[in-house]
Amino acid sequence: NSLTLKHGAHRLGKRTDPMMERWRNYGLGQFIHWGLYAIPGGHWNGAYYGGAAEWIRAWKGMPNEQYDNLYKEFDPAEFDPKAWAEQAKDMGAKYMIITTKHHDGFCLWPSEFTDYDVTNTPYGNDIIGPLVEAYDAVGIDVYLYFSVMDWNHPGYRSKLETINDKEAYEEFKEFTRNQLLELLERYPTTKGLWFDGTWDAAWKEQADFADNLATEMREMIPGLIIGSRFRPDDYGNRHFDSNGDLMGDYEQGWERKLPETYEETKGNDWDCVMTVPENQWGYHSDWRGHVKTSYELIEMLVKSVSLDGNFVMNFGPNGQGEIRQEETQLAKEIGEWMDKNNEAIYGCGYLDWEKQDWGYYTKDRQTGKIYMIVFNRPLNGALKIKTPDKVSLDKVYSLKDSSQSFVPEEIHKNEFFIHYPFSEHIDSPIVIVIEPSSNEIDQNNS
Numbered sequence: 001n002s003l004t005l006k007h008g009a010h011r012l013g014k015r016t017d018p019m020m021e022r023w024r025n026y027g028l029g030q031f032i033h034w035g036l037y038a039i040p041g042g043h044w045n046g047a048y049y050g051g052a053a054e055w056i057r058a059w060k061g062m063p064n065e066q067y068d069n070l071y072k073e074f075d076p077a078e079f080d081p082k083a084w085a086e087q088a089k090d091m092g093a094k095y096m097i098i099t100t101k102h103h104d105g106f107c108l109w110p111s112e113f114t115d116y117d118v119t120n121t122p123y124g125n126d127i128i129g130p131l132v133e134a135y136d137a138v139g140i141d142v143y144l145y146f147s148v149m150d151w152n153h154p155g156y157r158s159k160l161e162t163i164n165d166k167e168a169y170e171e172f173k174e175f176t177r178n179q180l181l182e183l184l185e186r187y188p189t190t191k192g193l194w195f196d197g198t199w200d201a202a203w204k205e206q207a208d209f210a211d212n213l214a215t216e217m218r219e220m221i222p223g224l225i226i227g228s229r230f231r232p233d234d235y236g237n238r239h240f241d242s243n244g245d246l247m248g249d250y251e252q253g254w255e256r257k258l259p260e261t262y263e264e265t266k267g268n269d270w271d272c273v274m275t276v277p278e279n280q281w282g283y284h285s286d287w288r289g290h291v292k293t294s295y296e297l298i299e300m301l302v303k304s305v306s307l308d309g310n311f312v313m314n315f316g317p318n319g320q321g322e323i324r325q326e327e328t329q330l331a332k333e334i335g336e337w338m339d340k341n342n343e344a345i346y347g348c349g350y351l352d353w354e355k356q357d358w359g360y361y362t363k364d365r366q367t368g369k370i371y372m373i374v375f376n377r378p379l380n381g382a383l384k385i386k387t388p389d390k391v392s393l394d395k396v397y398s399l400k401d402s403s404q405s406f407v408p409e410e411i412h413k414n415e416f417f418i419h420y421p422f423s424e425h426i427d428s429p430i431v432i433v434i435e436p437s438s439n440e441i442d443q444n445n446s
């Protein structure tokens with residue numbers, strides 16, 4: 001039996017409007033984490049910080065007042081929003097999420113409501129506006145990342161214990177509302193907000209405030225897309241309300257991890273946001289541990305799309321506003337693969353055929369075309385396919401060369417082998433297209 005919630009999910013099932021349709025067909029996105037934390041880049045006073053670089057202020061090796069004076073050094077001479085947008089375009093990203101304000105509270109836009117923003121730095125200019133403009137100009141939709149948690153604001157509290165806490169927090173809520181409405185006012189082409197820093201107990205008590213604020217934001221920009229990490233329900237639950245229903249427009253919980261099965265996605269829209277190293281969002285000058293290859297990132301992208309999600313790869317520009325060489329190389333390699341294979345990504349999603357060891361299926365939601373994206377080729381070159389009843393595989397060909405067609409060998413009822421001649425050296429995933437046969441429709445109509 002379900003609880004009656006005032007501030008639980010306001011919609012069951014997926015949004016079906018055009019803005020959300022556009023969102024679910026993106027496939028690939030770019031996250032950009034940029035701010036004052038890029039200046040120390042994971043080091044301070046010659047010491048190495050092993051945590052996430054954008055969290056360096058929380059490290060005992062970084063005295064708060066020293067961090068809080070970094071804004072006096074912010075002057076990114078190499079910042080080139082057009083170049084960033086061009087690179088993202090070449091990589092094949094369809095949307096970009098930019099940190100407007102991270103947990104440290106520093107604002108990359110001129111905010112009327114705080115002095116802790118770009119205008120009070122040697123650089124002095126708005127960062128967000130030129131980025132929105134540059135990305136809009138190349139047709140990449142922009143989403144604004146906003147951290148509710150704000151270590152700089154005097155009214156911020158992680159929990160509300162005293163009367164003072166509650167009074168201070170009321171000011172903080174007003175400040176948060178003001179900044180969000182200001183962002184939507186200043187950047188009306190933004191398609192949505194990516195909220196973070198909403199796990200605090202204090203925020204989890206703000207169901208009514210957050211619900212009203214979400215309504216207000218959607219009135220300002222109809223169709224605005226907001227994930228499940230923004231608001232708490234009547235009992236402080238985020239992502240899924242106390243009845244287990246998804247709050248917001250898509251599930252936003254897949255941070256540095258991916259679902260394994262379609263069942264885990266609960267049939268919701270979702271995005272996965274992913275770091276290149278194990279756990280660095282902001283710029284760290286000394287990446288340690290495993291740094292993902294473009295092969296791994298492409299596999300995560302394909303896996304996301306095969307389970308009806310979007311995959312968002314993170315970039316952390318340095319204190320001068322440069323994209324680091326490792327990320328430039330990855331963007332180039334991913335872009336090369338996307339140039340040849342994006343037909344199997346854009347506008348595609350989950351296919352309910354049994355997953356096979358060789359890789360992932362995606363299905364074009366418009367045409368019904370099926371794509372086999374092969375990562376693990378069997379030593380005998382035989383790619384197994386198990387189909388539902390009444391499906392025949394009468395048009396199968398290589399995406400790279402549609403004249404290279406295949407005649408599947410039926411080995412059992414609804415079970416086939418495609419014998420792919422893995423003669424030439426192949427070091428990136430190949431895509432085989434299966435065009436749905438019309439006879440299934442005939443049979444349905446027969």
Ligand SMILES: C[C@@H]1N[C@@H](c2cn(-c3ccccc3)nn2)[C@H](O)[C@@H]1O
Pocket residue numbers: 033052054055196255273281
């Ligand atoms: C999108 C990513 N979310 C931020 C984050 C994640 N976390 C976090 C906090 C507690 C447990 C697990 C993760 N804290 N901040 C990271 O700093 C980055 O912005």
